[in-house]
Amino acid sequence: MAANSHHTITVCTDCRRLAPDDLAAAAIAGLLRERLDEGVPPASHFAIRGTACMAACDTPCAVAFQAEGKASYLFSRISSDADVRALVDFARLYAERPDGMSRQCERPKLLARKTLARIPSLVSNRTGADHEL
Numbered sequence: 092m093a094a095n096s097h098h099t100i101t102v103c104t105d106c107r108r109l110a111p112d113d114l115a116a117a118a119i120a121g122l123l124r125e126r127l128d129e130g131v132p133p134a135s136h137f138a139i140r141g142t143a144c145m146a147a148c149d150t151p152c153a154v155a156f157q158a159e160g161k162a163s164y165l166f167s168r169i170s171s172d173a174d175v176r177a178l179v180d181f182a183r184l185y186a187e188r189p190d191g192m193s194r195q196c197e198r199p200k201l202l203a204r205k206t207l208a209r210i211p212s213l214v215s216n217r218t219g220a221d222h223e224l
């Protein structure tokens with residue numbers, strides 16, 4: 092983990108593979124690191140860690156994006172090289188946005204049916220989507 096990392100990508104290390112060709116969590120994490128290290132977005136902006144179950148067990152593998160002051164995202168069904176490329180494309184968008192917010196049409200198409208949650212930051216109200224109840 093880079094000392095100045097402020098974005099974190101969390102990969103569930105408990106998720107099982109549904110098919111023999113599905114990537115294991117360690118492979119997903121390794122490909123993410125490799126591709127982020129290619130420089131777009133700068134690797135120093137992202138730490139990658141593993142964690143236990145993130146409650147998306149029926150649709151492995153679960154991968155979360157988090158950053159202080161930004162919306163959090165939980166993706167599922169991450170199982171292929173193409174999925175990892177889509178996550179790297181999403182990482183670029185996520186890094187660019189001060190509040191981390193993006194609409195589905197802005198995110199990689201491959202992630203459209205793999206996005207389980209977008210949770211707004213506790214400290215951000217830039218979109219106007221948050222309001223008192």
Ligand code: FES
Binds near residue numbers: 144
């Ligand atoms: S085992 Fe991965 S989300 Fe539950």
